[in-house]
Amino acid sequence: MTQLCRRLGGLVLLFAAWMLTTSPVSAEPRFAARTAAACQLCHVNPSGGGMRNDYGRNVYAAHVLPLALPDARTAPTLDLSWEPTAGVGISAGADVRFAFIAVDTDYVIDPATNEAFRLPTMLSFFLMQDDVYALAELGNELSLYLDYGVASGNLESFALWRPGPADAYVKAGLFLPPYGLKLPNHRTYIREEGLGLEPNVRDAGVELGAFPGPVGVSVAVVNGLGGTEGLNPDRKLAVTGRADASFGGTKLKGTLGVSGWFEPGGEVVDGDDLRTYDIRSGFYGMASAGRLTFLTEWDWRRVSDRATGTSTDAFVGYNELDVLIRQGIDLQLFFEYYDPDIALTPNVLMRPGLAVSVFPTPNVELSVLYRHTFGDNNCGEGGLFGDEDCAQADVQTFYTGATAGMDEAILFLRVFL
Amino acid sequence: MSRSPTRTGWLAPALIALLAAPVFAQDAEEPPAEAPESEAPADEAPAPQETPPPEPPPPAPATPEPPALSLPPDLPALVAAPSDQALAAELARGTRIYNSKCATCHGADGTGDGPSARYLAPAPRDFTSGLFKFRSTPSGAPPSDDDLARTVRQGVPGTSMPPFARELSDADVAAVVATVKSFSDRFDGDPVEPLVFAEDLDFSDAAAARGAPLFGALCGSCHGPEGRGDGPAAGGMVDLWGDPIAPTDLTLGLFKAGNDSPYDLLRTITTGIEGTAMVPWAGLPEQQRAELAAYVLSLGQGSSWFTSWDAGRYPARDGLSD
Numbered sequence: 001m002t003q004l005c006r007r008l009g010g011l012v013l014l015f016a017a018w019m020l021t022t023s024p025v026s027a028e029p030r031f032a033a034r035t036a037a038a039c040q041l042c043h044v045n046p047s048g049g050g051m052r053n054d055y056g057r058n059v060y061a062a063h064v065l066p067l068a069l070p071d072a073r074t075a076p077t078l079d080l081s082w083e084p085t086a087g088v089g090i091s092a093g094a095d096v097r098f099a100f101i102a103v104d105t106d107y108v109i110d111p112a113t114n115e116a117f118r119l120p121t122m123l124s125f126f127l128m129q130d131d132v133y134a135l136a137e138l139g140n141e142l143s144l145y146l147d148y149g150v151a152s153g154n155l156e157s158f159a160l161w162r163p164g165p166a167d168a169y170v171k172a173g174l175f176l177p178p179y180g181l182k183l184p185n186h187r188t189y190i191r192e193e194g195l196g197l198e199p200n201v202r203d204a205g206v207e208l209g210a211f212p213g214p215v216g217v218s219v220a221v222v223n224g225l226g227g228t229e230g231l232n233p234d235r236k237l238a239v240t241g242r243a244d245a246s247f248g249g250t251k252l253k254g255t256l257g258v259s260g261w262f263e264p265g266g267e268v269v270d271g272d273d274l275r276t277y278d279i280r281s282g283f284y285g286m287a288s289a290g291r292l293t294f295l296t297e298w299d300w301r302r303v304s305d306r307a308t309g310t311s312t313d314a315f316v317g318y319n320e321l322d323v324l325i326r327q328g329i330d331l332q333l334f335f336e337y338y339d340p341d342i343a344l345t346p347n348v349l350m351r352p353g354l355a356v357s358v359f360p361t362p363n364v365e366l367s368v369l370y371r372h373t374f375g376d377n378n379c380g381e382g383g384l385f386g387d388e389d390c391a392q393a394d395v396q397t398f399y400t401g402a403t404a405g406m407d408e409a410i411l412f413l414r415v416f417l
Numbered sequence: 418m419s420r421s422p423t424r425t426g427w428l429a430p431a432l433i434a435l436l437a438a439p440v441f442a443q444d445a446e447e448p449p450a451e452a453p454e455s456e457a458p459a460d461e462a463p464a465p466q467e468t469p470p471p472e473p474p475p476p477a478p479a480t481p482e483p484p485a486l487s488l489p490p491d492l493p494a495l496v497a498a499p500s501d502q503a504l505a506a507e508l509a510r511g512t513r514i515y516n517s518k519c520a521t522c523h524g525a526d527g528t529g530d531g532p533s534a535r536y537l538a539p540a541p542r543d544f545t546s547g548l549f550k551f552r553s554t555p556s557g558a559p560p561s562d563d564d565l566a567r568t569v570r571q572g573v574p575g576t577s578m579p580p581f582a583r584e585l586s587d588a589d590v591a592a593v594v595a596t597v598k599s600f601s602d603r604f605d606g607d608p609v610e611p612l613v614f615a616e617d618l619d620f621s622d623a624a625a626a627r628g629a630p631l632f633g634a635l636c637g638s639c640h641g642p643e644g645r646g647d648g649p650a651a652g653g654m655v656d657l658w659g660d661p662i663a664p665t666d667l668t669l670g671l672f673k674a675g676n677d678s679p680y681d682l683l684r685t686i687t688t689g690i691e692g693t694a695m696v697p698w699a700g701l702p703e704q705q706r707a708e709l710a711a712y713v714l715s716l717g718q719g720s721s722w723f724t725s726w727d728a729g730r731y732p733a734r735d736g737l738s739d
Contacts, residue, residue, distance in 0.1 A: 058517065
């Protein structure tokens with residue numbers, strides 16, 4: 001009984017640490033475009049997304065994003081032993097995204113028969129994300145980071161070493177490989193259908209990055225997608241990365257970058273022919289002037305089978321125009337493009353969309369989204385919707401807890417363990 | 418890095434002196450010529466007139482002359498000042514808030530090099546220098562507590578310094594101010610009186626019109642003839658800390674010293690911005706400075722909806738700032 005009480009007490013302590021100083025956590029490239037700063041201005045992860053750091057929590061999320069600024073009555077300051085100079089402590093956070101989705105699909109292609117048929121209208125609640133975060137800072141240079149999706153089981157877990165100059169970093173563990181824009185919406189063509197680099201894909205490897213002046217470079221060597229469980233099944237590593245440069249000043253600022261992915265393909269293993277190789281490359285850009293922000297990414301992907309000598313080239317694009325109606329309210333216009341095989345015509349899907357995002361308080365984002373998919377009938381791959389209307393309403397609550405000092409960390413461990 | 422609060426170390430002797438003052442005063446003065454008023458009811462009979470006056474008390478033994486008191490003129494304020502213990506508590510409270518809200522930019526030691534600092538322009542203030550851009554005190558003097566509190570509350574528009582007015586209570590702000598001051602010895606001396614401006618200054622459209630030629634003559638070389646921050650001297654500027662800066666584009670209507678009142682601008686025009694090329698124009702007659710402020714305000718009134726959202730809040734990664 002005592003042991004149970006201690007553990008419950010530990011959980012309460014941890015939960016209290018999350019809740020007492022809270023703020024939204026979200027990977028939104030449009031915010032990076034507006035600031036023309038690297039993702040790690042606000043996020044612990046240099047690649048962006050996930051847990052926010054002190055600036056992201058206390059400055060950007062609290063004062064730049066929301067409609068209503070935090071109130072002294074609701075923003076208590078914890079009496080913790082955290083000493084920023086020493087850089088030693090633990091932090092916790094959580095991230096929940098919940099959506100209601102309505103999808104009306106006029107037809108979908110049956111990959112077996114290549115015939116179109118109609119799907120019933122879908123009305124569904126959907127838990128998009130329920131991540132918990134933990135960060136252990138072991139000094140000013142070394143930290144351990146954990147991002148765990150409770151329902152999905154997705155895991156991002158790595159050690160992060162930041163030696164200092166030019167914000168250089170080394171990341172080792174399980175992480176989303178660096179490529180293009182890191183979008184929160186895993187359904188975008190550039191992430192899901194086109195490249196298979198949706199946000200919940202993790203891969204094991206090592207990533208190096210640096211941000212000398214206006215330039216940012218990240219390069220990773222990973223097992224290759226699917227290699228998250230120990231050995232890479234095709235026994236070949238993949239190399240991926242991106243590089244960008246920022247420009248501009250007060251009136252116009254932006255970033256232009258290129259991405260690349262090369263996975264050489266492996267051998268015949270246990271009868272499975274894994275000799276396909278996979279090349280992806282593309283460019284991305286962000287620009288912001290006044291209340292307008294524009295994001296774009298265009299990628300090309302070639303998947304080749306050495307055995308047969310055949311290859312497929314795909315082309316995929318993403319464009320987003322954001323209008324800041326006023327602080328806390330964003331109007332977003334999207335246009336996506338996906339050609340899964342440029343050798344086939346007509347074979348293109350296009351998807352315009354419209355969304356409104358509201359940050360009523362520092363802790364909550366509400367958004368409604370509508371998008372319509374249209375294109376040609378013979379899209380080739382199974383599961384692609386030919387003509388679809390999708391409406392979605394999201395409630396997102398994101399929390400990053402206070403950073404506790406070692407005293408609290410030791411107390412927590414004693415109580416919990 | 419932090420200094421211990423010693424500003425009220427002489428408070429206890431002062432308090433003792435204050436409490437002792439009436440005693441010394443009673444001793445030093447002549448005894449009252451008239452008998453003390455009776456506390457008896459008015460309808461009671463007075464004491465008979467023929468009663469001889471009481472004998473004067475025997476002379477007191479010779480005692481040393483009490484030392485002449487030299488009380489500080491601001492003694493009442495000192496009496497109201499918090500004790501050392503209270504100051505230490507306030508400093509501890511301020512340090513906690515500072516570490517939570519401020520250290521990521523300004524650094525845990527107040528040196529302006531927190532982990533977020535390299536992405537921000539203008540660079541976060543280095544508190545250890547004791548130099549502050551926005552003051553109501555004369556050029557060369559440290560800012561007042563109210564100046565620092567004003568910046569904490571309203572932030573610095575157009576920069577990454579947010580307003581904490583709603584998030585922090587008055588006591589929190591005062592504690593943060595105490596912490597910020599603890600980073601520099603420049604606050605060790607007596608506080609400097611802030612400048613006081615006349616309340617009946619003319620900031621009207623007519624005053625703005627009169628300020629236009631003055632602006633061209635005094636400000637145009639940096640801020641440009643139209644106030645767009647593109648004057649011939651605007652290029653290549655750095656501040657005292659070596660960070661690149663550029664004159665403010667006044668047409669955006671976003672003024673770092675505050676947008677609430679023309680007096681915010683008047684204050685900056687009068688005191689200058691320490692560490693930058695913005696010099697104090699305190700030598701100008703006060704009404705002329707008001708006319709300059711009125712004209713600068715009029716420049717910002719034409720800013721569009723498109724550019725009005727915190728334009729220049731974050732410049733490019735290595736870019737210039739206003």
